[in-house]
Amino acid sequence: MQYTQRKRGYRYRFIQRSNCSSSSETEIKKQYGKDNLSFTRFWGKILIKITTKRNLNMSDSENLILIAKEYGTPVYVYEEERLIERMNSLTSIISDDKFKLLYAMKANENPIIVSTINRNGFGMDACSIEEIELAMICGADSKEIFYNADCLTLDEIQYAFNKRVNITLGSLDAIKLVCNNFPGSEVIIRINTGIGSGHSDSVVTNGIMSKFGIFPSEIGVAMKLCAEQNVDIIGLHSHTGSGDMSAEIYVENARALIALSKRIPSIRILNFGGGFGFDYENHAEYDINYVYDCLTDERQKQNINDEVLFIIEPGRYIVADSAVLLTRVCSVKNNEMRSYIGLDTGYNHFPRCFYYNAWHDITNLSSCHHTLKTYDIAGYLCQSGDMFARERQLPETCVGDLLCIKDVGAYGFSMSSNFNLRCKPAELMITCEHKIKLIRRAEKLNDILSTCNMD
Structure with missing residues (x-):
């Protein structure tokens, strides 16, 4: 042993x-x-x-092989240094005090990751009261938490106001709910400018097919409702979508939001959302400099007061390439048409390939073969769509080989499930001191059943 x-x-x-x-x-x-x-x-x-x-790091295949031997598979492995590098790449460009960076918690809400990002000066974009609670547990100041949920209930709105977080309203019904129950409050309103984009249709959040926000034509109604109950509209928010590599579309939406804000004298916050793209296949960099320069220029062109805070909400951009998923090969099958690799994980652990047909680099850390073969790489769920890749070339692969699925830090564990009653895997972090830290233990069946009445 x-x-x-x-x-x-x-x-x-x-x-x-x-x-x-x-x-x-x-x-x-x-x-x-x-x-x-x-x-x-x-x-x-x-x-x-x-x-x-x-140094123990995520880019060294020998390190990952040793980690898998000690902790088993499947297992998520994060690298703290890379997480900090990505944050620094943003703060080195967007250092102006007229801007505020928020972390979109939905990308990855592991408490250690949230705490690390909070310590580095980021505010928090929360999409549920549970995310608000976690942000505060991880040290976030309530004034720097922005609650951007959809389909709000009265209880959720009450909770947000009690915690003194910033609340964003995305429908006329939500605005009416606040006006009728919390007169004299301050709110941010989400606007659907019609300018949307994303890596998949299902993550486009502006446009006629999106459920989010009110349209510019409804701003007058919103202003009237708020004025009647002395509710101040202190900010506007708009978000194009997730994962698109076009900085131009992001800026176009921001320009539209800035122009709309001039209709509301009480505005002191403009939140342009996140959605900065991450190129999983070629690793081209999203042009943050272009976004910052254009927004700074637009402030001057449209004569926006320096006291109006510009907010940007990156999530994927920060955490995507901070993690890999290590998994063992359980089977290698061949038929007349295809060769299949079967893994000890599935889309219950990492759903992006299933939900979005997303491309992720997958490498064999064990194989010393130079000959490449074409494989379909499948998960272990009883679901035909549980595939990580089709027609992917890998060195000749055998049962027991260790595969590495890369760039899984965003919308990986945070979107995982217990489908087929499968337990969720452990999460590890390689710290800046080059030590392994268990940041979430592997789930057990008792964890899943703990909320059930077994009588």
Whole structure:
């Protein structure tokens, strides 16, 4: 039995032996090279210190193989350094105090990740009262939490006002609910400018087919309703959609929102949403500089007061490439037409490929074969659509090989489910100190059944 840990850039391998003799040391030195090893005996084990001095990181396949051996599969592995790099890439450009960055929690709401992002100066975009609660548990100030949910109930609105978070209303009915029950309050109104885009039709959030926001033609009605009950419209919000790589569309929508805001004298917040694209296949960078420059210019062109806060809500952009999903090959099947790889995970753990036909790079960390074969890569669910990739080329793959599904940090675990009564996997983080931290243990059946009445 063996497992592996890392500490201060060194790799430690524990090998269980019944007799820790000098002959055992000789045998091990043959395997690892005598100059790279030092030994400590304790409780029938030999502690081997392999002095490679390589940092533990997500890009090193050997590291991931060792992590999978110790923690099992499937398992999510995050890298804290990459998470911080992505945040810094935003804050180095958008450093103006006339802007505020919020993290879209729905992309990944693991508490350790939310806490890390909060500590780096981001506010929080919450889409449920549960996300509001988590944001506050993770240290977020209520003034920097923006509640952007849809189809609000009176209880949810009451909760948001009690917690003193910023609340966004996306329908005339929601506006009426606030006006009738919370006169004298302050609200942000979501506008559907008609300018929408996204990586899939199902994530486009502006346009005639979208359920979100009120249309510009309804702004007058909203203003009248609010004026009658002394409700101040302090902000406008609009969001084009998720994952589109076109910075031009983002800016076009922002220009439209800025123009509409001039109709409302009380405006002091303009929230342009998030949705910055992430190129999963080619890793082209989204043009943040263009967005920042255009919004700054537009403030001047449209004569917007410097006290009006511009808000941007990235989610995917921050967390997408901060994680991989490690999974074992359980079967390799061949028929007359295709070859299938079957994994020990499914879309219950990572649903993007199933929901959106999304492309994610998948590599075989175990195979030493140079010959490439074409495979369909399938999950383990009793559902024909449980496929991670079709006609993907990989080195010749065998049962037991370790595969790595990349760029799974956004809308992965946060959209996972218990379909087929399958338990959710563990989440690990490689910290900035290059240590492994368990940030969520693997789920057990008792966790799922704990909310059920079994009588």
